[in-house]
Amino acid sequence: MTIDAEQFRAAMGSWPSGVTIVTSRVGEEIHGMTVSDFSGVSLDPPLALVCASKTSVTTGLIEEGGCFGVNVLRRDQDTLSNKFASKKDEFKRFEGVDTYEAKTGAPLLREALVNLDCRVVAIHDAGDHVLCVGEIVDAQINEGEPLVFFRGGYGHFESAN
Protein backbone atom coordinates (compact mmCIF):
# COMPACT_ATOMS: atom_id res chain seq x y z
CA MET A 1 0.00 0.00 0.00
CA THR A 2 1.39 3.37 -0.99
CA ILE A 3 0.09 6.76 -2.12
CA ASP A 4 -0.24 7.70 -5.79
CA ALA A 5 1.49 10.57 -7.59
CA GLU A 6 -1.53 12.87 -7.27
CA GLN A 7 -1.68 12.41 -3.49
CA PHE A 8 2.06 12.90 -3.19
CA ARG A 9 1.94 16.16 -5.17
CA ALA A 10 -1.09 17.43 -3.26
CA ALA A 11 0.51 16.65 0.11
CA MET A 12 3.97 17.98 -0.67
CA GLY A 13 2.58 21.01 -2.49
CA SER A 14 0.78 21.97 0.72
CA TRP A 15 4.11 22.42 2.45
CA PRO A 16 4.92 26.09 1.80
CA SER A 17 8.52 26.71 0.91
CA GLY A 18 10.89 29.34 -0.30
CA VAL A 19 12.30 29.10 -3.80
CA THR A 20 15.97 28.79 -4.65
CA ILE A 21 18.12 28.53 -7.71
CA VAL A 22 20.73 25.83 -7.21
CA THR A 23 23.81 26.15 -9.39
CA SER A 24 27.02 24.28 -10.04
CA ARG A 25 30.13 24.30 -12.18
CA VAL A 26 32.42 21.82 -13.91
CA GLY A 27 35.33 23.67 -15.51
CA GLU A 28 33.88 26.36 -17.77
CA GLU A 29 30.41 24.79 -17.77
CA ILE A 30 27.84 26.29 -15.43
CA HIS A 31 24.22 25.31 -14.95
CA GLY A 32 21.41 25.82 -12.49
CA MET A 33 17.79 24.98 -11.81
CA THR A 34 14.92 26.08 -9.60
CA VAL A 35 14.72 24.07 -6.36
CA SER A 36 12.22 24.31 -3.51
CA ASP A 37 13.41 21.17 -1.69
CA PHE A 38 16.23 22.84 0.21
CA SER A 39 16.96 22.65 3.91
CA GLY A 40 19.53 23.49 6.51
CA VAL A 41 20.72 20.25 8.11
CA SER A 42 23.45 20.74 10.68
CA LEU A 43 24.94 23.66 12.59
CA ASP A 44 28.24 22.04 13.52
CA PRO A 45 29.50 21.44 10.93
CA PRO A 46 27.24 23.75 8.88
CA LEU A 47 25.47 21.53 6.36
CA ALA A 48 22.65 22.11 3.90
CA LEU A 49 20.87 19.77 1.53
CA VAL A 50 19.01 19.97 -1.74
CA CYS A 51 16.82 17.21 -3.19
CA ALA A 52 17.72 17.00 -6.85
CA SER A 53 16.11 14.92 -9.58
CA LYS A 54 18.37 12.20 -11.01
CA THR A 55 17.34 13.33 -14.49
CA SER A 56 18.26 16.99 -14.10
CA VAL A 57 21.31 18.44 -15.82
CA THR A 58 22.20 20.39 -12.68
CA THR A 59 22.40 17.21 -10.61
CA GLY A 60 25.04 15.81 -12.96
CA LEU A 61 27.14 18.95 -12.55
CA ILE A 62 26.81 18.86 -8.76
CA GLU A 63 27.98 15.24 -8.69
CA GLU A 64 30.90 15.88 -11.04
CA GLY A 65 31.85 19.35 -9.85
CA GLY A 66 31.57 18.61 -6.13
CA CYS A 67 29.99 21.97 -5.34
CA PHE A 68 26.69 23.79 -5.42
CA GLY A 69 25.41 27.30 -4.83
CA VAL A 70 22.01 28.00 -3.27
CA ASN A 71 20.39 31.32 -4.16
CA VAL A 72 17.23 32.14 -2.19
CA LEU A 73 14.92 34.18 -4.43
CA ARG A 74 13.33 37.51 -3.54
CA ARG A 75 9.57 38.15 -3.58
CA ASP A 76 9.59 39.63 -7.10
CA GLN A 77 11.72 36.90 -8.73
CA ASP A 78 9.01 34.49 -9.89
CA THR A 79 9.97 35.07 -13.54
CA LEU A 80 13.54 34.01 -12.72
CA SER A 81 12.18 30.93 -10.94
CA ASN A 82 10.19 29.95 -14.04
CA LYS A 83 13.17 30.62 -16.30
CA PHE A 84 15.42 28.26 -14.32
CA ALA A 85 12.69 25.59 -14.26
CA SER A 86 11.86 25.68 -17.96
CA LYS A 87 13.46 23.35 -20.50
CA LYS A 88 12.93 25.99 -23.21
CA ASP A 89 16.30 27.68 -23.71
CA GLU A 90 17.63 25.70 -20.76
CA PHE A 91 21.24 26.45 -21.65
CA LYS A 92 20.54 30.21 -21.84
CA ARG A 93 19.22 30.55 -18.30
CA PHE A 94 22.14 32.69 -17.13
CA GLU A 95 21.77 35.21 -19.97
CA GLY A 96 21.05 38.62 -18.43
CA VAL A 97 21.60 37.29 -14.90
CA ASP A 98 24.35 38.97 -12.86
CA THR A 99 26.52 36.29 -11.22
CA TYR A 100 29.83 36.02 -9.41
CA GLU A 101 32.05 33.02 -8.77
CA ALA A 102 31.96 31.58 -5.27
CA LYS A 103 34.95 30.08 -3.45
CA THR A 104 33.95 26.59 -4.63
CA GLY A 105 33.50 27.81 -8.21
CA ALA A 106 29.69 27.70 -8.15
CA PRO A 107 28.03 30.72 -9.79
CA LEU A 108 26.02 32.83 -7.35
CA LEU A 109 23.27 35.32 -8.27
CA ARG A 110 23.98 38.85 -7.09
CA GLU A 111 20.27 39.72 -6.91
CA ALA A 112 19.34 36.84 -4.55
CA LEU A 113 18.10 37.30 -0.98
CA VAL A 114 20.67 34.80 0.32
CA ASN A 115 23.66 33.09 -1.31
CA LEU A 116 25.17 29.91 0.06
CA ASP A 117 28.35 28.36 -1.27
CA CYS A 118 28.49 24.61 -0.59
CA ARG A 119 31.11 21.92 -1.01
CA VAL A 120 29.56 18.49 -1.53
CA VAL A 121 30.25 16.10 1.36
CA ALA A 122 27.71 13.36 0.54
CA ILE A 123 25.23 12.35 -2.12
CA HIS A 124 22.53 9.97 -0.91
CA ASP A 125 20.28 7.92 -3.13
CA ALA A 126 16.56 8.67 -2.61
CA GLY A 127 14.22 7.12 -5.17
CA ASP A 128 14.09 9.24 -8.32
CA HIS A 129 16.06 12.01 -6.55
CA VAL A 130 19.40 12.32 -4.79
CA LEU A 131 20.01 14.23 -1.57
CA CYS A 132 23.00 16.49 -2.12
CA VAL A 133 24.54 17.38 1.22
CA GLY A 134 27.02 20.22 1.25
CA GLU A 135 29.22 21.93 3.78
CA ILE A 136 28.41 25.65 3.71
CA VAL A 137 31.75 27.36 3.18
CA ASP A 138 30.37 30.86 2.67
CA ALA A 139 27.09 32.74 3.09
CA GLN A 140 25.80 36.15 2.03
CA ILE A 141 22.57 37.36 3.66
CA ASN A 142 20.86 40.44 2.22
CA GLU A 143 17.88 42.54 3.30
CA GLY A 144 14.53 41.80 1.70
CA GLU A 145 11.62 39.39 1.52
CA PRO A 146 11.41 35.89 0.04
CA LEU A 147 9.41 34.41 -2.80
CA VAL A 148 7.09 31.67 -1.49
CA PHE A 149 5.77 28.57 -3.27
CA PHE A 150 2.52 26.89 -2.18
CA ARG A 151 0.16 24.48 -3.98
CA GLY A 152 1.69 25.14 -7.37
CA GLY A 153 1.63 28.93 -7.16
CA TYR A 154 3.84 31.76 -6.01
CA GLY A 155 3.03 34.00 -3.08
CA HIS A 156 4.59 36.33 -0.59
CA PHE A 157 5.48 36.20 3.08
CA GLU A 158 3.15 38.03 5.42
CA SER A 159 4.03 38.54 9.07
CA ALA A 160 1.39 37.24 11.52
CA ASN A 161 2.13 40.06 13.95
Ligand SMILES: Cc1cc2nc3c(=O)[nH]c(=O)nc-3n(C[C@H](O)[C@H](O)[C@H](O)COP(=O)(O)O)c2cc1C
Ligand atom coordinates in the same frame (compact mmCIF):
# COMPACT_ATOMS: atom_id res chain seq x y z
C1 LIG B 1 8.90 26.13 -7.79
C2 LIG B 1 9.72 24.96 -8.33
C3 LIG B 1 10.42 24.13 -7.45
C4 LIG B 1 11.20 23.07 -7.93
N1 LIG B 1 11.88 22.30 -7.03
C5 LIG B 1 12.66 21.30 -7.48
C6 LIG B 1 13.42 20.53 -6.55
O1 LIG B 1 13.36 20.75 -5.33
N2 LIG B 1 14.22 19.55 -7.03
C7 LIG B 1 14.29 19.27 -8.39
O2 LIG B 1 15.04 18.36 -8.77
N3 LIG B 1 13.58 19.98 -9.28
C8 LIG B 1 12.78 20.99 -8.86
N4 LIG B 1 12.05 21.73 -9.76
C9 LIG B 1 12.11 21.38 -11.19
C10 LIG B 1 13.39 21.83 -11.90
O3 LIG B 1 13.62 23.22 -11.69
C11 LIG B 1 13.24 21.56 -13.42
O4 LIG B 1 12.99 20.19 -13.63
C12 LIG B 1 14.44 22.02 -14.22
O5 LIG B 1 14.06 22.11 -15.60
C13 LIG B 1 15.65 21.12 -14.13
O6 LIG B 1 16.66 21.73 -14.88
P1 LIG B 1 17.94 20.98 -15.45
O7 LIG B 1 17.53 19.60 -15.92
O8 LIG B 1 18.40 21.86 -16.61
O9 LIG B 1 18.93 20.94 -14.33
C14 LIG B 1 11.25 22.80 -9.32
C15 LIG B 1 10.55 23.63 -10.20
C16 LIG B 1 9.80 24.71 -9.72
C17 LIG B 1 9.06 25.59 -10.69
